[in-house]
Amino acid sequence: MSTAREAGRPGEEAILKAAIAVMAEHGYHGTSVRDIAERAGLSPAAMYYHFTSKQDVLATLMERGIERLLTRTRAALAEAGDAPEDRLSAIVEVQVLFHLESQAATLLGTTELRALEEPLRGKHKAKRLQQQRLFDQVIEEGIAQGVFTTSLPQEAARAIVVMCTGVAGWFSPRGKLSREQVVRHYQRLALDMVGAGPGDGGAGRGRVRGRRS
Amino acid sequence: MSTAREAGRPGEEAILKAAIAVMAEHGYHGTSVRDIAERAGLSPAAMYYHFTSKQDVLATLMERGIERLLTRTRAALAEAGDAPEDRLSAIVEVQVLFHLESQAATLLGTTELRALEEPLRGKHKAKRLQQQRLFDQVIEEGIAQGVFTTSLPQEAARAIVVMCTGVAGWFSPRGKLSREQVVRHYQRLALDMVGAGPGDGGAGRGRVRGRRS
Numbered sequence: 001m002s003t004a005r006e007a008g009r010p011g012e013e014a015i016l017k018a019a020i021a022v023m024a025e026h027g028y029h030g031t032s033v034r035d036i037a038e039r040a041g042l043s044p045a046a047m048y049y050h051f052t053s054k055q056d057v058l059a060t061l062m063e064r065g066i067e068r069l070l071t072r073t074r075a076a077l078a079e080a081g082d083a084p085e086d087r088l089s090a091i092v093e094v095q096v097l098f099h100l101e102s103q104a105a106t107l108l109g110t111t112e113l114r115a116l117e118e119p120l121r122g123k124h125k126a127k128r129l130q131q132q133r134l135f136d137q138v139i140e141e142g143i144a145q146g147v148f149t150t151s152l153p154q155e156a157a158r159a160i161v162v163m164c165t166g167v168a169g170w171f172s173p174r175g176k177l178s179r180e181q182v183v184r185h186y187q188r189l190a191l192d193m194v195g196a197g198p199g200d201g202g203a204g205r206g207r208v209r210g211r212r213s
Numbered sequence: 214m215s216t217a218r219e220a221g222r223p224g225e226e227a228i229l230k231a232a233i234a235v236m237a238e239h240g241y242h243g244t245s246v247r248d249i250a251e252r253a254g255l256s257p258a259a260m261y262y263h264f265t266s267k268q269d270v271l272a273t274l275m276e277r278g279i280e281r282l283l284t285r286t287r288a289a290l291a292e293a294g295d296a297p298e299d300r301l302s303a304i305v306e307v308q309v310l311f312h313l314e315s316q317a318a319t320l321l322g323t324t325e326l327r328a329l330e331e332p333l334r335g336k337h338k339a340k341r342l343q344q345q346r347l348f349d350q351v352i353e354e355g356i357a358q359g360v361f362t363t364s365l366p367q368e369a370a371r372a373i374v375v376m377c378t379g380v381a382g383w384f385s386p387r388g389k390l391s392r393e394q395v396v397r398h399y400q401r402l403a404l405d406m407v408g409a410g411p412g413d414g415g416a417g418r419g420r421v422r423g424r425r426s
Contacts, residue, residue: 027242029241030240112240114240151401152402155402158383159402162383170371
């Protein structure tokens, strides 16, 4: 059921998918409406039935992406319980998996933000800031509860988001790490970055792999 | 004296500077040789005196960038002494400052890597890997000496590079943090990520700001 809401009209989906593939290769400015239509197996006229312009395609891709990320992050927080470590781990998982599930699309979101025209670019940036604020809040709550000890909560929050978003730039399904391993490693790194677990005699460190030497 | 080597011929420098500015706005594929020449105040013919093509301009920008970064990182390591914390802090400083000094150029290096044609792209990636290996080595040395305790040295090394490189995407000279503050914060975050200072009773945490509450 959950896919139905995201699916949209079939023609539209095929165009967006084609646009991601072509723009990932040639960039927004190196891609024409005709290129996208051809990749989708449609005529340019058929494409204009769904989208008013190449800019409209990009805007739709970017808006859907950030909306899905926000929705998933909020859902993860709603399910994560109260422990700050669990809440941070939950949103790190979403941030990493989201950027691994659709690497080409999310990389496009990073590299082609400048190609998005105003006022859409400003709106998109505001939504990214909302996403960042969710991380800020979780870390601030952890500090208020004495569970996180970093003296740099905002900087840690931003660095964690950048680090998790960055997986889209290097992850390879043929590499030595599975998606699940990347998630667990980044949860551990994020907890280290906020100074989680100073009161447990250092047991917090290396929790993912557990047995060290 | 050190600037002489980097300066190149004046016309060449003006073209590269113009190319960074124009490509930052319109992307590699959205930029023509004529656009670059115009921004540099030259005729296209004058530009072809210095570069064979737009691709040649991009390749020169990318190669100079990674070479300078490697040179500065190695120099920082040569001067940093033996303590793993100092060595990691030194290369974090280089990585952050390099990406803050020329934000537009380094962002271009990230967003337009796909526009670099083979075999240059492969060569560029190999040099990026050399840079990554310098971080890997510093962290591995720190672990071997018992100073760093992370169970995820390679992942921490990559995440630190991604985080430091990412400053080019968000830093603003009009923001609340100075470049120097960003450097100090990221040094602290990097040390947290490798689990530095577990034997100092937690004094390592928050060292940058020191007095907490």
